[in-house]
Amino acid sequence: MRNYTRFIPGEEIGAVEQWSFGAVDTAAQLMAAQVKAREEASDQVTNDAVRQEGYAEGFVQGHAQATLEAQRQITDFIANQGQETARSFAQLFVSVQAQQSDAEQVVARGVLELACELARQVVRRELSVNPHALQPVIREALGLLMAESKTALIRMNPVDIEVLEDVLRSEFSGLSLTLLADATVARGGCLIESAGTVVDGTIEKRWMRAVANLGLNPPWEESVVEQ
Known part of the structure; x- marks a missing residue:
């Protein structure tokens, strides 16, 4: 095993420069900055994820509320305007039936009047040929x-x-x-x-x-x- 211990003479001491740890400190600061940047980036990602999750929850809640509102409006329509429409349709149906009945009566009366006219002619004919x-x-x-x-x-x-x-x-x-x-x-x-x-x-x-x-x-x- 070699012995690297060597005595340094005084005349060589002047050529020796003092060691500076500046480069080491800079590397540590750079590493710390990188770590901080990663932490900040991670925090940003986390914040973005939380924000997106909040947006999604808000969208779901808004969609659910809109659906409930639409269902409420449909229910209100059925309960109010739907019933009114049904009543109007029923009245229209009754009116149409009455008009149809009147028309049928007019037609029936016309048929009877025609039958009476034919009967009158038959009777006249009978009286004229049968004394x-x-x-x-x-x-x-x-x-x-x-x-x-x-x-x-x-x-x-x-x-x-x-x-x-x-x-x-x-x-x-x-x-x-x-x-x-x-x-x-x-x-x-x-x-x-x-x-x-x-x-x-x-x-x-x-x-x-x-x-x-x-x-x-x-x-x-x-x-x-x-x-």
Whole structure:
């Protein structure tokens, strides 16, 4: 093992410089600065993370509050405006139903009136081609009256008397009939009197009774009296 211990002569001491620790101190300061910078950077990162977390929590809370507010508004709409809309719709539905019912009634009445007009034409046609059309009416009326009396006065249009006189006297030979020509009685009708009772068998009266069953009251348009 070598011995490096050496005595330094005095003349060599002047060439020796004093050692300075400045460089060491500077390195320590640089290291300390770096450590501080890292700590500050770490603190900044931590602060940024905390801030971002705060932003996120605030966003979530804000979104939740907005959702609750929207739900509250929807609930309010259903409770208030929704009910009002439902009532308005119900009223509109009732109104439409009423209008539809009125329209149906108008159409139904129009159909009935048309049917009555057709019936009127059919009756007129029957009276014009069938001179004996009045005979069943007289038969029915006499059947009601003869229970109280055996005499009757029958007023008819002169044309009907010419057609039915012999037929009636033959059919009701057991009765005392007086046939009276009356031009005011339209063809197809008659007035029969017996024991103070009058049976109105005129075409106008019979027509009114028939159409009254349909809820109508159109008058019979009298045909031209044939002479």
